[in-house]
Amino acid sequence: MNHSARACDQVMARLEAAGYQAYQVGGCVRDRLLGKEPEDYDVTTDARPEQIQSLFPKTVATGIAHGTVTVLQDRVAVEVTTFRKETGYSDHRRPDQVIFVSHLNQDLARRDFTINAIAMDRRGNIFDPFGGRKDLTEKVIRTVGPATDRFAEDALRMVRALRFSAQLKFRLAESTLTALCQQKTLLQYLPVERITQEWEKWWKAEEPSRGLQWLWELDLFAHLPPFLNWPQPIPPPSIPLQRVDQVRDRRVRWSLLLYLCRVPSEEAKSYLAGFRLPSKEVRKIALIYQLALAERFPWTDSTAGKKKLLRMGLEPVQAALTTASKIGGWSRREEETSLAELCKWYQEMPVHSSRELAVNGRQLSKAVGRTPGPWTGRVLRSLTEAVALGEIPNRQDALIQEGCRLVQSDS
Incomplete structure (x- = not known):
């Protein structure tokens, strides 16, 4: 029994000792019956929210109006919900009224799918009034x-x-x-x-x-x-949907969804923003999608490739190449060879950002005798590229000498 399962068992034992019913329910039971380790555990009980709170020293009223209290047991969060039935769904989203009940079957009857309407007590006894185990065996989603x-x-x-x-x-x-x-x-x-x-x-x-x-x-x-x-209807998919299955990176999967829906490259950010994704994620996914459509992968020029890796970073370029390979229907070997080449180029580069240089902006300004300004960033970027491409060593004296030359030629 792992730590989370043990915490759940302790919560159920405490409820039973106080005279209440307690059962694991929902996804954790489903996963256990499928031979999987549940990610988290939910408990259902006939104890009312205030009774649950009185039994445990550490609780959070996460959804107390709907009967849910989160119990913190040995630093594990266990959601405990009172048996309930629901009535009225005027907005097709939430019940208008929640009524606490005393019987497990009434609670299971409000759930979505049969495979999620199975309960289990601490002794492993299964309660399955709607045939969820049969549907698990037959691998079917039924309400x-x-x-x-x-x-x-x-x-x-x-x-x-x-x-x-x-x-x-x-x-x-x-x-x-x-x-x-x-x-x-x-x-x-x-x-x-x-x-x-x-x-x-x-x-x-x-x-x-x-x-x-x-x-x-x-x-x-x-x-x-x-x-x-969206302004235009979504056309039929232009590539097999199974190609989305061939990659596990969620950002690549988001990018492939954009492609399947024919989202214009230049409008990727605005379309992604419509999903209310974090702005940082919107930028990262949009960059991957735009690179996948704009770049002619696989790259063959190592110098040009290293410059792009320096400017864009390894991870987004790898994700973009993977996206491009799924769009283009490359073979697995073609994709793996191209990804390996990217990694090889990246590893060959002595530095990957100006922070890794043996000189900083203050030192450069002092050597040149000029007040720091926009020129500092431009010179540091040029130096970073030169070092990354092996044109000059990453030594302070060599960098300052080249920095002075760049400033003189720029003035």
Whole structure:
């Protein structure tokens, strides 16, 4: 039993000792039944939030209105939620009312998919009123109860169905597919931040294409933020979706999504910003995408290649080359050879930034006899390139001599 599992067991034991029911529930049970180690553990109980808080010395009221209290047990966060049922979903996102209940089955009945509606007690006894274990065995995504009702309650469940299909390599039940077609217009009510959270989980899957295919086949883009606000309809994919599966880097996967959706290179930042990604991530992904489309990979000129590596950095260039290889349908050997060549050039360079030079701006200014200014940065960049290309050694005397020459020729 690992540290997280042990902390969860201790929380459940404390609840049971106080006379309450306690069960592991949801993704942690699903993953355990699939033979995987859960990333985190969720507990459901008939104890009310205030009773949970009174039992444990360290708690955080993370979602107390909906019955969720995070218990900090041995520095592990365990989410503990009171049995509940939900009524009214006027915004197709959240319940209008949460009612605490006393029976486990009532709580399991409100959940999205059968594979997430399985509970387990501390002794390993399984409670599965909706056939989740059978669906795990048959590898199928099926809702708890009528799929049209579940998707009308919370439209995000449609996106989650696609994500679970990719993550678990499961097929969608016919009833799930039918309801997706019937309820897809409700996707428009979702906040883009929730959708982006699902995308980020989606990119962790081995085969994201399993879910991506349905976005095109069921015409979900026309209803899904932020795609529904794009000026042009999204055309059919121009490369096989399975190429997204061939790379695990999430930024490359974002870049390939842009390509699949025919996003213009010069507008990559504005389109990515629509996903409410952090601005730093927007810049990095846009750079990768733009380099992949603009550069003629693979590079063959080592000098020109080293200059670009110096200017752009190794990681974005590697990601751009990988993106370009998936767009171009290169063989695995072609991609690996080109990546190895990039790494070889990078390792051959004695320095990769002006911070690694044996002289700094203050020393250079003193030697030249000029007040620091814009010229300092220009000269340091020239010196960095010269050292990186092996034209001069990275010694202070040689750098100052070359710096003085550059200043004189520039004046």
